[in-house]
Amino acid sequence: MSADIDTLLPYETGGDIRRRIAGSLAGFALRGGSLLAFAALLVFFSVAAPFFFTLGNIGNVLGQSAILGVLAIGLTIVIIGGGANVVKGGIDLSLAANLGLSAAVYATIISAGYGDAVAVAGALATGALIGAINAAAVVVFGIVPLLATLAVMNVVAGLELVLTQNTVVSASSDLLSFLSAYGPFDIPVLAYVLTGFTAIAAAIVQFTPLGLRLYAVGAFPEAARAAGLPVKRIVAGSYIASGLCGGLAGILSVSYLSGSTTGAGEMLLPVVVTALLSVVFSRRLVPTIGGTLLSTLLVGFLTNGFQLLNISSTLVSGIQGVLILLVVAATSLQRGKGAV
Amino acid sequence: MRMSPTIDNSKLALALRGLVKRFGGVEALSGATLEVERGTVHGLIGQNGAGKSTLIKILAGLYQPDEGSVEINGVHHDRLTAHEVEKLGIHFIHQDRLLVPSFTVGESLFLGREPRLAGLPFLDRRAMRKQAEDILDKYFSLRLPPNVLISELTTAQKQIVQITRALLDKPSILVFDEPTAALVRREADILFDLIRRLRADGITIIYISHYLNEIEALCDRATILRNGKDVATVDSRTTPAAKIASLMVARDIDEMFPKVAATIGKPVLTTKALGKAGKFRNVSFEVRQGEIVGLTGLLGSGAKDLVRVLFGLEAADIGEITIEGEKGRPRSPVAAVARRLALVPEDRRGDGVALGLSVAENTTLASLKRFTTFGFLQRDQEYSEVDRLIEQLAIKTDGRFAPVRTLSGGNQQKVALAKWLSRQSSLYILDEPTVGVDIGSKVEIYNLIGKLAERGAAILVLSSDLPELIGITDRILVLYRGAVTREFKSSNTTPDEVLAEATGAHVSRHGEHSHVG
Numbered sequence: 001m002s003a004d005i006d007t008l009l010p011y012e013t014g015g016d017i018r019r020r021i022a023g024s025l026a027g028f029a030l031r032g033g034s035l036l037a038f039a040a041l042l043v044f045f046s047v048a049a050p051f052f053f054t055l056g057n058i059g060n061v062l063g064q065s066a067i068l069g070v071l072a073i074g075l076t077i078v079i080i081g082g083g084a085n086v087v088k089g090g091i092d093l094s095l096a097a098n099l100g101l102s103a104a105v106y107a108t109i110i111s112a113g114y115g116d117a118v119a120v121a122g123a124l125a126t127g128a129l130i131g132a133i134n135a136a137a138v139v140v141f142g143i144v145p146l147l148a149t150l151a152v153m154n155v156v157a158g159l160e161l162v163l164t165q166n167t168v169v170s171a172s173s174d175l176l177s178f179l180s181a182y183g184p185f186d187i188p189v190l191a192y193v194l195t196g197f198t199a200i201a202a203a204i205v206q207f208t209p210l211g212l213r214l215y216a217v218g219a220f221p222e223a224a225r226a227a228g229l230p231v232k233r234i235v236a237g238s239y240i241a242s243g244l245c246g247g248l249a250g251i252l253s254v255s256y257l258s259g260s261t262t263g264a265g266e267m268l269l270p271v272v273v274t275a276l277l278s279v280v281f282s283r284r285l286v287p288t289i290g291g292t293l294l295s296t297l298l299v300g301f302l303t304n305g306f307q308l309l310n311i312s313s314t315l316v317s318g319i320q321g322v323l324i325l326l327v328v329a330a331t332s333l334q335r336g337k338g339a340v
Numbered sequence: 341m342r343m344s345p346t347i348d349n350s351k352l353a354l355a356l357r358g359l360v361k362r363f364g365g366v367e368a369l370s371g372a373t374l375e376v377e378r379g380t381v382h383g384l385i386g387q388n389g390a391g392k393s394t395l396i397k398i399l400a401g402l403y404q405p406d407e408g409s410v411e412i413n414g415v416h417h418d419r420l421t422a423h424e425v426e427k428l429g430i431h432f433i434h435q436d437r438l439l440v441p442s443f444t445v446g447e448s449l450f451l452g453r454e455p456r457l458a459g460l461p462f463l464d465r466r467a468m469r470k471q472a473e474d475i476l477d478k479y480f481s482l483r484l485p486p487n488v489l490i491s492e493l494t495t496a497q498k499q500i501v502q503i504t505r506a507l508l509d510k511p512s513i514l515v516f517d518e519p520t521a522a523l524v525r526r527e528a529d530i531l532f533d534l535i536r537r538l539r540a541d542g543i544t545i546i547y548i549s550h551y552l553n554e555i556e557a558l559c560d561r562a563t564i565l566r567n568g569k570d571v572a573t574v575d576s577r578t579t580p581a582a583k584i585a586s587l588m589v590a591r592d593i594d595e596m597f598p599k600v601a602a603t604i605g606k607p608v609l610t611t612k613a614l615g616k617a618g619k620f621r622n623v624s625f626e627v628r629q630g631e632i633v634g635l636t637g638l639l640g641s642g643a644k645d646l647v648r649v650l651f652g653l654e655a656a657d658i659g660e661i662t663i664e665g666e667k668g669r670p671r672s673p674v675a676a677v678a679r680r681l682a683l684v685p686e687d688r689r690g691d692g693v694a695l696g697l698s699v700a701e702n703t704t705l706a707s708l709k710r711f712t713t714f715g716f717l718q719r720d721q722e723y724s725e726v727d728r729l730i731e732q733l734a735i736k737t738d739g740r741f742a743p744v745r746t747l748s749g750g751n752q753q754k755v756a757l758a759k760w761l762s763r764q765s766s767l768y769i770l771d772e773p774t775v776g777v778d779i780g781s782k783v784e785i786y787n788l789i790g791k792l793a794e795r796g797a798a799i800l801v802l803s804s805d806l807p808e809l810i811g812i813t814d815r816i817l818v819l820y821r822g823a824v825t826r827e828f829k830s831s832n833t834t835p836d837e838v839l840a841e842a843t844g845a846h847v848s849r850h851g852e853h854s855h856v857g
Contacts, residue, residue, distance in 0.1 A: 207462045216440050216451050223438040223845040227452035227505075229425070284442050286487065 017288035027129040034280035038298055045305035052308055061197065063188030067252050069293060070194065071095050072274035073201050074245025076292040079275055081203065081238030082138075082145055083218045084208055084287065090218060090235070092242045094130055096251075097156040100264025102250025104164045107171040107260035116175040124211060124247040128259055130156055131243015135236035155264055170259035179255035186317045188225035190252060194293075197248070214238060214287065274299055274311055274319045350414065353378040353513055353544040354399075359408035361394050368394040369405070376513075376561075380411075381535060381545040383555040383562030383576055387588055387804075387839075389465040390565040392548055394781040400432055401425040413512070429512035433519055437498045441491035445484050446472035447504050463642075480534065496527035504532070514538065515546040518639075520554060525821075533559055552581040555842040564588055581845030586836040602790075607662075608767045608798035609650070614659030619645035623659070625766065627798040631787065634809040634830065635802045637819030637842055646819070647769055647802050650696060651683040652676040664766060678705065682760030684753070686772040686802075692756035693744045700726040702755050703708040707763040713798045729758040730776030734784055750774075750781020755789060760848055767798045774808060786812050806835035817840050 046053035075092055082090015106123040110116075132153060137148035175279040183189045205211040217234045224231050254260055274295050281291035303316045349355075351529050360629070361369040364413045369391045376382040386392050397403045398410070401420040408756040410417045412428050446468040453636045455467040476482045480500055490498060499519065506514060519720070535545055535558060547559055549753045555562050555576050558787045562576040581699040595824050615621040618643030637643035648654040650661065652670030657752045661669045670676035678682070685692050693702050705712060711722040726740045731735045737747055744755055753773065760768060770789070774782045789812055793799055803809045809816055809830070816828045818841040826841050839845075 203462070209456065209461075209463055212451060212454060212463060214449060216443065219442050220438070223440050224451070226434070226438040228423075229452055285440050295711040 001148045039296065040259050041298070041301065041305070042167060042288070045301065045308070047225055049305065049308035057304065057308075059185070059187030060189045061300045061304045061317050062191035064190075064304070065296045066190040066194040067099070067249050067256060068193065068267065068270055068274060068299070069296040070197055070249040070252060071099060071271045072219065072278070072292045073198065073289055074242035074249075075271055075275040076278055076287045076289060077201070077205065077214070077245075078238050078242045079143070079287045081218045082215045083221075084279070088144060088145060090238065091145050091149060091272075092131075092134060093146070093268060093272075094134060094153040095242060096268035098127055098130045098154045098243060098246030098263050099249045099253055099267060101130070101156050101160040101163070102247040103260040103264065104160050104169060104250075106251055106254050107169040108163060108174050110171040110176075110254075111169055113138050116173050119173070120175070120251060120325075124330060127243045127245070127247020127250065128240055129243070131240035132236075132244060134243065135239035136184050137220060138239060139232045139236045145184055150284070153268075160262075160264070160311070164262070166262055168259055168261050171254055172258065176255040176258070179252065180258070194296075198289060198293045202293075205289050210234075210328075217336065219286075237305065242290060269317075270299065270320070273324055276324060277327055346659040349376050352411070353413060354546075355409075356395065356399065357409050357411070359395065359398060359405045359410075361398065361403060361405050367568055369398075369510075370569060372565060372570050374563050374570060375573070376544060376546060378544050379539060380560040381539050381540050381547055383559035384546055384548045384565065385550070385552070385555055385562055385584065385588060386565030387652040390567040392586070393517075394567055394568075395515065395565070396432075396546075396548065399425070399430065399515065401536060427507070429510065430509075430515065431506035431509060431511040431513070432515045432517065432755055432794055433499070433503055433506060434517055437495070437502050439490045439498055439501060441489070443490050443491075444469075444487050445476070445490065446487075448501055449508060450474070451761055453508075453616060466481070475508065476500075479504060479507060479537075492529070492718075496523055496530060499523070499527075507538075507801050511543060513544045513546065515548070517548050518550065519547075520549065520551065528554075551844050552584055552840070555584070556581055557669070582836070582840050582842075585843060585845050586832075588839060600792040602630035602632075602796075603630050606665075608664055609661075609800070610662040611650075612660040612662075614646070614649065614656050614661065616642075616649060616654070616656045618640055618644060618773065620819065623819075623824055624753045625817055625824065625827075627800050629766075629798055630793050631795045631815075632799045632801060634813035634816035635800060635819065636804060636806065636809055636838065638804075640821070640844070641819040642822040643802055643819045644771075647683070647771055647800075650676070650800075651681060651769060677765075678761075680764075680766040681769065682706075682763065682765035682767065683758065683769045684756050684771065684773060686775060693746040693752055693759075695841065696743055698741045698743055699730065699735065699737050699747070699755055702744050703740075703758045703762055706759050710762075723764055729762060733758055733761075733788060747794060748781070750785070753781070754788070757785070761792075765797065767800065767802045768792060771802045772804065773801065774805065782808075806838050810835060820844055 008305050042053070051057055075095055077093045078090040080090070085282045102123040106119045109119040109122045122149075126283050134149050134152050135143075137143045137152065138145050170227075179193070181189055184190050205214065213224065214234055216227065217229060217231050221231050243333075250260075250316040253264070273286065275292055277295035277298065278287040278291035279285050281294040299316070299320060302319060306312070306316060351377055353375070356372070356374045359369045360367065360374045372383075372391055372395055374384065374395060376841070381747065384392055384395070394403065398405050399420075401422040401424060401619040403538070404419055410420060412430070412627070415736075417424070426429050427561050431575055440451070444450070446465070448752065450468050455464040456462060457464045473483070475485060482497075482500060484493075490501065493501065503514075519531060524532065528679050532554075535547070539545060547555070549555055561573060562582060562584065563573045565571070566588060574584065576584070596669065605628055605630050610626040612624050614623040623642075623646060625633070635646070649656045650670070652672045652675050655671070656669055659669075662669060663670075663681065666679065670679060670681065675681070697705075700723060704722050708717065711718050711725070721818075723740060730737065730740060735747070735754045736751050744752055745756065755772075768789075773785055773789070786808075789799060789801070801809065801813060808835060811830075813830045815832065816838060817824050818826045818828070818829055818838060820842060821844070828841075
């Protein structure tokens, strides 16, 4: 028997075919278009603002993007493991509040006279604990992630207020000075941190069996279960990983701001936007760590370019909004769910 | 009744004996036995509710039997778990293809047992691609581009990927659960060839299907389940399909169908050469005033889709629908209702009634206009109509304000019917009207259907309960793979005969095959 299955006609109606063609066109436009737009943006800023395309400036943008990038990578892991459905899928709204509390814990421990090791452990443990609470709410109690992490976000934000009495806790330590300094090539250390962290996260998520399983669990939990994967454990792990990212971002933010300050919650929307944008930078239109880095940098370069051109940076958030609308619309179309 | 001689025990790959499984008070299996000889293709057939899926779930380690024994390759197993079953080399090819759409073929094949780069924690994507190519080529002479995504495959290709996944584990027993449900004829043929090759390789295959012609073409032996028991195990190559069909149908049809003789009037619904790609084609029939027409077909026969098209839930591609002399296919349920069509859907909890609303609100939901003056509801008019219907249909409820949620299944169904009675529709489409309804309410619903016909309504009943269909209808149309293959006069047929038609036994009889292309 030679099963020449390639020649079999797909079993679909005219409507299906039309939808598929529209879908793959949208996908192609999205993938090619977004990279092209990114490149065009870089070229435009390079021409308009000569300082833009210098090693120093690019390093600065990387450094300024570090906190956002680490948080967005955490959220990306959760979205991969929970599925990209915006309403029911994986999301961690507590990330920004997590950053706030972890930063407060770090700064408080330092200002109480303890060393960096204790403070780092405290901040990371705080992040991991918040992640574990999210994981329990989602996996054990079966609460929709959107609601579960929203509730945890409020609790965490409240704890931060209790801990800091809504004031700035300034802190300085060897680690903080090191992180806020400049490294080789006059590039901020934070830029190296972001690059290194992305590399580690990408290695785990994109190149290990664990990462592949994370994708399977998020995209089709029944299939993952049928393949014998511990679905609940993997989902829980994604929230804990995201919590750790929150803790790490907290440490970075203390170094960046020389202390813990209030208002970390304002990071939430940029983080969500950045993680959602990630999909346009991948071949299969799924969230990836590399894609998240690119979308972090896109936002970073936009802000930076506008500053260099003396354009109000408030425009950036408007542009982010438009990008999100485009991305969500195009990905829904690509998945053939455009017509409700 | 055992039609084949008992098989030598040492040749058995699998023996499930005397299985009993109860869910609450209901016995899903009451002493079922399935013995499968090593290296054969063994069919498992039975109507819905015969106990096939319970039996398979016991074999899969998902349910524990209340009584009976499980023997695999001569070894007795108590309390099998899903994990042990897999270790024993038993694999299941599910009806729904459990594959991640955004994965490549290689990733799908190796998910959960990924090859790694030597000494490193990283995926060996090259090995994954290479092995995927090799194994697909080895088993199926199939060449797929290594990086093609699952979402880009046809249904048959996805099924092959899933089978290959199972083959990677070197299974000794493969269970196919309704594998052709979503396949077109040519794809099914490829699958059959494949199954024969697997048998030649010494793999034991259990093949579950509704389609008798597939059982005849493919299986060495077949076990027929009915009401939770194995009624026979036959040599399926020599046993006529009609014989198997008759074994599948229960014989105890009691006199529960009060048939009222109604005067047959003008046609209410006429369809001409109605077709929808991939669903059904060339469907022409009519339903007249006072007439009750039955419609039946297996899952995937197109019967459900036909009903959805008639009610405007889906669009047909070609053909004509005439309702009360007016041509035109209903474009939406709203248009269908405006033309005095009524649909009582099968999923009454999802579509038929609003569970949280009261009996009164549900009853008049479709006909509020009648009780509205200057935009305001006339409650007293509404309630007197509701009370009249509650009495007429003998709906057991704590009054008109009781939420429908509190009613029994049969009474919920009566509310779903009352909704349309209060609108006085001219054509009623009833989709599985008595599913999940107790016997008492069934008879009341049959009576009601009879009364509707008596009052001159045209009625189309879609049902897979054949004794019921024969009992209450005048004529029965059978859909098989998208075409009306036969029409029976209800007074002049038997459930066996109708079932044989619906399951494709006629196909082997005529030596031809019809299907949707």
